[in-house]
Amino acid sequence: MPAEFLKVQNAGYHRYYVGDFECTTLWDGYIHHGYEGIFPNADPAEMARLQAEHRLPSDHIPMDLNPVVVNTGSHLILIDAGMGRTSTMFGPGMGHLIDNMRAAGIQPDQIDAVLMTHLHPDHSFGLINPDETAAFPNADLYCSEADWAEWTDEVNLKRNDFRKPWTEGTLAAVAPYRGRLRLFHPGDELFPGVTTYSVAGHAAGMCAYIFESKGQKIVFTGDVCHHQIFDLYHPEWFFHMEYDTDPGQGAAAKAAILKKVVAEGIRFHGYHFPYPGLGDIVEAADGTYRFHAQAVNPRL
Numbered sequence: 001m002p003a004e005f006l007k008v009q010n011a012g013y014h015r016y017y018v019g020d021f022e023c024t025t026l027w028d029g030y031i032h033h034g035y036e037g038i039f040p041n042a043d044p045a046e047m048a049r050l051q052a053e054h055r056l057p058s059d060h061i062p063m064d065l066n067p068v069v070v071n072t073g074s075h076l077i078l079i080d081a082g083m084g085r086t087s088t089m090f091g092p093g094m095g096h097l098i099d100n101m102r103a104a105g106i107q108p109d110q111i112d113a114v115l116m117t118h119l120h121p122d123h124s125f126g127l128i129n130p131d132e133t134a135a136f137p138n139a140d141l142y143c144s145e146a147d148w149a150e151w152t153d154e155v156n157l158k159r160n161d162f163r164k165p166w167t168e169g170t171l172a173a174v175a176p177y178r179g180r181l182r183l184f185h186p187g188d189e190l191f192p193g194v195t196t197y198s199v200a201g202h203a204a205g206m207c208a209y210i211f212e213s214k215g216q217k218i219v220f221t222g223d224v225c226h227h228q229i230f231d232l233y234h235p236e237w238f239f240h241m242e243y244d245t246d247p248g249q250g251a252a253a254k255a256a257i258l259k260k261v262v263a264e265g266i267r268f269h270g271y272h273f274p275y276p277g278l279g280d281i282v283e284a285a286d287g288t289y290r291f292h293a294q295a296v297n298p299r300l
Helices: 044-053 097-103 121-127 145-151 154-158 163-180 247-264
Strands: 013-018 021-026 029-033 061-065 068-071 076-079 113-115 140-144 181-184 189-191 194-198 207-213 216-220 267-269 278-283 289-293
Touching: 013 097, 013 207, 013 216, 021 097, 021 207, 113 189, 121 163, 140 145, 140 163, 145 163, 145 181, 154 163, 163 181, 194 247, 216 247, 247 278
Parallel strands: 076 113, 113 140, 140 181, 216 267
Antiparallel strands: 013 021, 021 068, 029 061, 068 076, 189 194, 194 207, 207 216, 267 278, 278 289
């Protein structure tokens, strides 16, 4: 007797520890991104070689969205909020953060801090519910001063490019949090064991977060890298001339954070890497890098 096709996947959460910190990656979905405009200073022959060698799709770059909750024992901290359910400007494949958070045993009203790497739509629009109320009603919102200045600037609303809708959505997303806004400068310590590190370029104030417990470290890097192969083999490649605030600065920030994580033995989390985005970076003999993903498994 034929069985009905279920057409559902298991819940998208993955839990792991960094010292005493309990981390839970929560899959918000994915962007189906074409190659147009991506890595504009890349050698096409080299890109094609890497596509073939690593069996990558030839017509698109799948980019997962991997927000993370970290329980430090004192705080329940969310790093980035995903695309949310108020917009499909990047396609219909996102908006699963809240469902996966609840499946992981975490309620949105338990989150007491949201740390934004930057305020681009696929990181910030998930701050609100479809009715524009706060998705995380008890959370303080942490942004770097430079990123806040760039993406809440109402001058952008007079433009005729992508910055207009991006800023419109950002202003709506941050509106419920303005009374609990915490601005900082990269380099500041936000909580015990939680420091900030500038990775500006893709956005003018983009910031990575380094968590340390019992001598173990992990860095949540936002969009300093978008792809687990291309960015590691070629840190000098820009991501996108249109969407990077400063492409050259972004490439330099990428090289700097890769050098840092290798030198200090910091585990790496790539927001847009294949779920759950977690692994280790090693330096190759030619001075480029490789990402060794941590496999998802049921063990803690």
